[in-house]
Amino acid sequence: xxxxxxxxxxxxxxxxxxxxxxxxxxxxxxxxxxxxxxxxxxxxxxxxxxxxxxxxxxxxxxxxxxxxxxxxxxxxxxxxxxxxxxxxxxxxxxxxxxxxxxxxxxxxxxxxxxxxxxxxxxxxxxxxxxxxxxxxxxxxxxxxxxxxxxxxxxxxxxxxxxxxxxxxxxxxxxxxxxxxxxxxxxxxxxxxxxxxxxxxxxxxxxxxxxxxxxxxxxxxxxxxxxxxxxxxxxxxxxxxxxxxxxxxxxxxxxxxxxxxxxxxxxxxxxxxxxxxxxxxxxxxxxxxxxxxxxxxxxxxxxxxxxxxxxxxxxxxxxxxxxxxxxxxxxxxxxxxxxxxxxxxxxxxxxxxxxxxxxxxxxxxxxxxxxxxxxxxxxxxxxxxxxxxxxxxxxxxxxxxxxxxxxxxxxxx
Amino acid sequence: xxxxxxxxxxxxxxxxxxxxxxxxxxxxxxxxxxxxxxxxxxxxxxxxxxxxxxxxxxxxxxxxxxxxxxxxxxxxxxxxxxxxxxxxxxxxxxxxxxxxxxxxxxxxxxxxxxxxxxxxxxxxxxxxxxxxxxxxxxxxxxxxxxxxxxxxxx
Numbered sequence: 001x002x003x004x005x006x007x008x009x010x011x012x013x014x015x016x017x018x019x020x021x022x023x024x025x026x027x028x029x030x031x032x033x034x035x036x037x038x039x040x041x042x043x044x045x046x047x048x049x050x051x052x053x054x055x056x057x058x059x060x061x062x063x064x065x066x067x068x069x070x071x072x073x074x075x076x077x078x079x080x081x082x083x084x085x086x087x088x089x090x091x092x093x094x095x096x097x098x099x100x101x102x103x104x105x106x107x108x109x110x111x112x113x114x115x116x117x118x119x120x121x122x123x124x125x126x127x128x129x130x131x132x133x134x135x136x137x138x139x140x141x142x143x144x145x146x147x148x149x150x151x152x153x154x155x156x157x158x159x160x161x162x163x164x165x166x167x168x169x170x171x172x173x174x175x176x177x178x179x180x181x182x183x184x185x186x187x188x189x190x191x192x193x194x195x196x197x198x199x200x201x202x203x204x205x206x207x208x209x210x211x212x213x214x215x216x217x218x219x220x221x222x223x224x225x226x227x228x229x230x231x232x233x234x235x236x237x238x239x240x241x242x243x244x245x246x247x248x249x250x251x252x253x254x255x256x257x258x259x260x261x262x263x264x265x266x267x268x269x270x271x272x273x274x275x276x277x278x279x280x281x282x283x284x285x286x287x288x289x290x291x292x293x294x295x296x297x298x299x300x301x302x303x304x305x306x307x308x309x310x311x312x313x314x315x316x317x318x319x320x321x322x323x324x325x326x327x328x329x330x331x332x333x334x335x336x337x338x339x340x341x342x343x344x345x346x347x348x349x350x351x352x353x354x355x356x357x358x359x360x361x362x363x364x365x366x367x368x369x370x371x372x373x374x375x376x377x378x379x380x381x382x383x384x385x386x387x388x389x390x391x392x393x394x395x396x397x398x399x400x401x402x403x404x405x406x407x408x409x410x411x412x
Numbered sequence: 413x414x415x416x417x418x419x420x421x422x423x424x425x426x427x428x429x430x431x432x433x434x435x436x437x438x439x440x441x442x443x444x445x446x447x448x449x450x451x452x453x454x455x456x457x458x459x460x461x462x463x464x465x466x467x468x469x470x471x472x473x474x475x476x477x478x479x480x481x482x483x484x485x486x487x488x489x490x491x492x493x494x495x496x497x498x499x500x501x502x503x504x505x506x507x508x509x510x511x512x513x514x515x516x517x518x519x520x521x522x523x524x525x526x527x528x529x530x531x532x533x534x535x536x537x538x539x540x541x542x543x544x545x546x547x548x549x550x551x552x553x554x555x556x557x558x559x560x561x562x563x564x565x566x
Binding site for chain 1: 413414416417420421426451452453454455476477478479480534537540
């Protein structure tokens with residue numbers, strides 16, 4: 001992977017690749033600061049979906065006709081592209097899912113159902129999105145396993161000093177997010193995986209907020225599982241990825257039964273395919289996978305290192321400007337942060353702020369961001385979040401600050 | 413200022429959200445309802461004391477939330493004090509109509525509550541406006557003790 005410096009990219013020119021950025025909201029030019037919820041899609045991805053349905057659409061892996069071959073080839077090529085993108089050893093380690101949530105549920109059910117026993121410990125962190133919390137609660141309820149949590153410090157970092165106390169031999173799984181979706185904290189994933197490995201725990205990294213934002217190689221990270229969504233990285237909704245290390249996937253039973261995942265079926269019993277097909281029952285999201293591969297091509301055309309440099313500069317700039325507004329509390333690390341900033345103002349509740357901003361074409365997110373325990377940890381019921389991607393600009397942040405100053409004046 | 417914003421956040425609403433009336437504990441309350449809007453994190457604790465005929469002798473609230481939920485609770489407590497159960501439930505229906513139905517004229521009986529009309533342009537905020545009303549409805553329902561009500565039924 002060659003590295004491109006952020007300074008050499010025509011960031012403004014990239015905006016032309018996103019037709020939706022020309023939209024207006026309430027008569028104002030759209031400022032889209034909700035990419036952590038879902039990113040916008042470049043024309044290349046929209047065209048790939050259209051091309052597939054116009055030229056290649058058929059079901060995969062079974063038809064012997066021309067279109068089925070085209071669809072199968074495109075679908076499996078997409079799997080290969082995802083494998084390269086995250087540095088997986090083989091495409092067989094890539095399972096297509098509906099998204100991060102389904103990926104994590106797959107692990108909780110197929111792996112957890114087989115390997116988690118009463119008395120085992122599942123280690124999580126206080127900053128997990130509900131999608132990396134609730135599946136483990138359900139698993140713990142089913143098996144009698146216990147949950148443990150790495151605390152979050154006031155600056156939004158994980159309390160790493162607690163790791164030796166928490167990461168004991170009873171811990172069978174350590175699941176944690178790469179980048180916090182409400183604090184912007186970037187966790188030291190490789191170090192955490194190494195510590196988990198040392199006690200024999202399996203690791204799962206929630207890469208929903210990082211997969212489209214920074215360079216990542218699963219073999220450098222050293223994780224056993226990695227989960228992410230296509231729609232947060234320029235791809236369509238309804239397609240996501242579970243990476244699993246080959247040996248682990250091969251040790252796991254299926255989770256959904258149906259077509260595509262079997263070798264042979266008798267009335268009483270069936271034999272299952274190997275990974276990844278064992279975990280993809282039914283007709284998959286073929287177009288979605290192709291759209292995701294196209295999104296990956298698009299992102300790689302810019303370069304993830306450049307994207308990270310650009311976005312984290314924006315986020316730091318936004319955090320700095322927000323701190324200029326009296327009565328504002330900005331959450332998360334002061335130094336390095338992912339492409340988002342969460343904040344509260346004394347004058348206005350996040351929902352009032354978000355409603356106000358929307359009337360000026362500014363799309364923010366207000367609420368608990370599927371992080372209720374974390375919100376409680378910081379003593380707030382919710383925050384307002386501005387999240388960025390490479391198509392956002394410093395000028396848009398300046399405009400956000402103007403609008404927020406007006407809002408604070410209005411509600412004070 | 414944008415007209416929809418001005419209509420939603422009328423001066424009366426901002427005033428009630430900044431300085432909510434009937435805000436506080438009600439030691440001799442017959443019912444305490446915890447109203448919860450989990451999607452937003454808005455919370456209200458509504459305390460009700462009934463008169464001999466089952467009407468609302470006194471009504472107070474505490475809690476936290478957005479300007480709409482706080483102002484709505486404040487305005488509601490002012491309006492409902494002294495009202496019978498029947499009057500209060502008629503008013504609930506009229507108020508719900510006010511904040512959801514774009515075509516209806518606001519009935520005069522609603523009085524000050526009519527300032528909440530702007531909510532009808534913001535469907536996502538209807539739950540905020542209705543939270544206190546759902547709590548008072550629940551208070552009548554249970555009659556005594558503690559209860560909870562949520563805008564997202566489990």
